[in-house]
Amino acid sequence: MITIKEVSELAQVSQSTVSRALNGHPTVKESNRAKVFAAIEQLGYKPNAFAQALASSRSNSVGMLVGSLDGPFYGPLMHMAEDTVRQKNLHLIVTSGQESHDKEADSIQFLQSRQVDGLIIHSDQLSDDELIKVAKQTPSTIILNRYIPELSDKCICIDNELGGYLATKHLLESGHTKVASITGQMSKIDSRDRLQGYRNALAEFGIEYNANLIVEGRFDHSGNHEAVRRLLDRDSDITAIFCQNDNIALAVYDVCSERGITVGKDLSIVGFDNDTYSQHIRPKLTTVNFPVLEMGVEAAKGVLALLNNDAYQLKTKLTPELICRDSVCKQD
Incomplete structure (x- = not known):
C-alpha cells in the first residue's frame, strides 16, 4: 500500500506539503503542487478518506433520513439524491425512521455522530421545534415534504x-x-x-x-x-x-x-x-x-449549495400534475 511518505520522497517535498496539497491549501506553491500530483499519479496513491476528513473538517458525506428503505416513493428519492451527491464526489449515508419518533431522532443522532457534512430529512414524527434544532446543529440541512416557516428556504414540498x-x-x-x-x-x-x-x-x-x-x-x-x-x-x-x-x-x-x-x-x-x-x-x-425524482435531485443540490456557500435558488414547492388514463369513466 502506497503511503504519503513515499509520495513526499518521490516529489521531494515534505509530508506536510503533500497533505496540504491534497486538501487544496492555498499556501502550497504551484510548482510543489504539480510535483505532488505527478507523484500521486505515478505511484497510484489513494488518499486515506478518514485522514482527509480530519484535515479538512469534512467527511465528504451527506446523511439522509427517510421513512422506509423500500417502496416506489423512497427508492427513487434515495436514488436521485445519491446520484446527485456522487457527481460531486460525496457519499450518501441513508437510514430510516420506520414511522417512529424515537427511531427518527435516533437516526439523526447516528448520522450526526458520523460527522456528515449535511442532512436531507424526510420526517413525519419529529416536531417542527425538533427539526429547527437539528438544522441549527447541522446548518446544511434540507427538509422534505413539509413546510416549517422558520426553515422556509430549506424546505421542499409538493403542493x-x-x-x-x-x-x-x-x-x-x-x-x-x-x-x-x-x-x-x-x-x-x-x-x-x-x-x-x-x-x-x-x-x-x-x-x-x-x-x-x-x-x-x-x-x-x-x-x-x-x-x-x-x-x-x-x-x-x-x-x-x-x-x-x-x-x-x-x-x-x-x-x-x-x-x-x-x-x-x-x-x-x-x-x-x-x-x-x-x-x-x-x-x-x-x-x-x-415529482419524486425532481425532489431527490433538488434536495441534493440544496445541500451541496449550502455546504459550499453557493448561490442557488431552491425549488421549495413542486407542482403535481394529473395524469389521465383509463380508470375514470363519464357518469351520465
Whole structure:
C-alpha cells in the first residue's frame, strides 16, 4: 500500500506539503503542487478518506433520513439524491425512521455522530421545534415534504392540497357526485393536505362534505383491503374514489375484482404518486404525478449549495400534475 511518505520522497517535498496539497491549501506553491500530483499519479496513491476528513473538517458525506428503505416513493428519492451527491464526489449515508419518533431522532443522532457534512430529512414524527434544532446543529440541512416557516428556504414540498383538488375535480367534472376518498395515515400532513384538496373541490362544485365517504388507509400496503371493503359496504351508491396514493388504488382494484366490480366502468378511481406500475395495471390508472425524482435531485443540490456557500435558488414547492388514463369513466 502506497503511503504519503513515499509520495513526499518521490516529489521531494515534505509530508506536510503533500497533505496540504491534497486538501487544496492555498499556501502550497504551484510548482510543489504539480510535483505532488505527478507523484500521486505515478505511484497510484489513494488518499486515506478518514485522514482527509480530519484535515479538512469534512467527511465528504451527506446523511439522509427517510421513512422506509423500500417502496416506489423512497427508492427513487434515495436514488436521485445519491446520484446527485456522487457527481460531486460525496457519499450518501441513508437510514430510516420506520414511522417512529424515537427511531427518527435516533437516526439523526447516528448520522450526526458520523460527522456528515449535511442532512436531507424526510420526517413525519419529529416536531417542527425538533427539526429547527437539528438544522441549527447541522446548518446544511434540507427538509422534505413539509413546510416549517422558520426553515422556509430549506424546505421542499409538493403542493399536496392542489394534488387532492386536481384528482377530485377530475372525478366531479366526469359527472360523479358521490365521490369517496381513502386517505393515507391521518397522522401525516400529506394525507391531511390531500383531504383538504378533496374538500375544496367538493365545495367548488356545491357538494356537501360527507364524513361517511372518508376512510383512513395507509400509504404502504398494510390494511388497505379492509379499508376498501368497509367503505364500499357503507354506501353502495359510490361511483368514484380518490385514493391518496397508488398503493391504496391497487387495493381498490383487488377488492373490485373480488366483488365483480369493473374499474373504469362501474367504479372510477384516481390515485396519487404516478408509481411505475400505474400505467401497467388494467385499466391503466389515472393518477396525480408526484415529482419524486425532481425532489431527490433538488434536495441534493440544496445541500451541496449550502455546504459550499453557493448561490442557488431552491425549488421549495413542486407542482403535481394529473395524469389521465383509463380508470375514470363519464357518469351520465
